[in-house]
Amino acid sequence: MAKAANCTPTRRMVELGPGTGPVTSALLAHGVDPGNLLMVELDRAFANQLSILHPDATVVHGDATRVHRIVQSHGWETCDAVVSGLPLIAMPLSVQARIVRGAFSVLAPDGVFVQFTYGPFAPVNPELIRRLRLKPRRHAWIARNLPPASVWTFRRLP
Template sequence: MSLAERKLFVERWIRSPLKVASVTPSGPELCRAMARAAGCGPGRRVVELGPGTGPVTAALRAQGTSPEDLLMIELDPAFADHLRLLHPGATLVRGDATRIQRIVHDHGWDGCEAVVSGLPLITMPLSVQARVVRGAFSVLAPDGVFVQFTYGPFAPVNPELIRRLRLKPRRHSWIARNLPPASVWTFHRLP
């Protein structure tokens, strides 16, 4: 991560700490774990929610996700401008992740194999969290995966929402060398 990207991240965090939720971007090990959990590879479509300065995006690309198979949804205008320069072939939408279903369909996608989230879901009101997670599963293929990281010890999706949506949570990995340490969780639909 460049000094300019770190500076941009800290500036955006100072401006809106609850939306950015961390004072530092995700570390490289966490980003690689997110990409592995998503099962990235050629021909697999991925929607990324809240990519920020793009460290997870870079890991998705390094794992084989092509630009045309990547749709990023970023609310912050400064982050969106930065991402547009870094990933010119990918689709970038400056918008709200609660509108994922409309955004995906408006861009001509029938769906995707993975939704990877860098959003601070755990800090969101349940109603907002529900709109994001429901929306993600509305665009995922039946065997698709929702990937989310957290700094806490528990699943980053509300247990009531997990029950209501019939999801199967699994801690995919724990990254002790991230600052702060983080866990990557995957969520699949129960059959």
């Protein structure tokens, strides 16, 4: 996921659903400056733990459906990547749409939405992909993961 997000110290990253932080650690290990990382976690205990583990990053206890408001309230107009570990594929279309629309509302024009999934297909509903004019691409297949997983990227079509 960190490779798909093209981590560098100057790129701003938003992580949705960091949970216990394995992707967070990978983002930081791949060069993201903690000051350029904003995490949105719904579970208060996870958010508190992430704040302790990564005191120089920003952790928000909040709902990913409100990503636009959260990012704006932290003084960012845009970010370069939104990295998501949320189970989008299992969410109702209305919730999935709010999260994905919100992510693209804060992404820079050339930004990327990176999504982890266990499903064999793109984890964003095909109708939503069409409506938002997105280009999905399977970035990586992780066969050693149990169950096997994929990392997908989504970009705006020109």
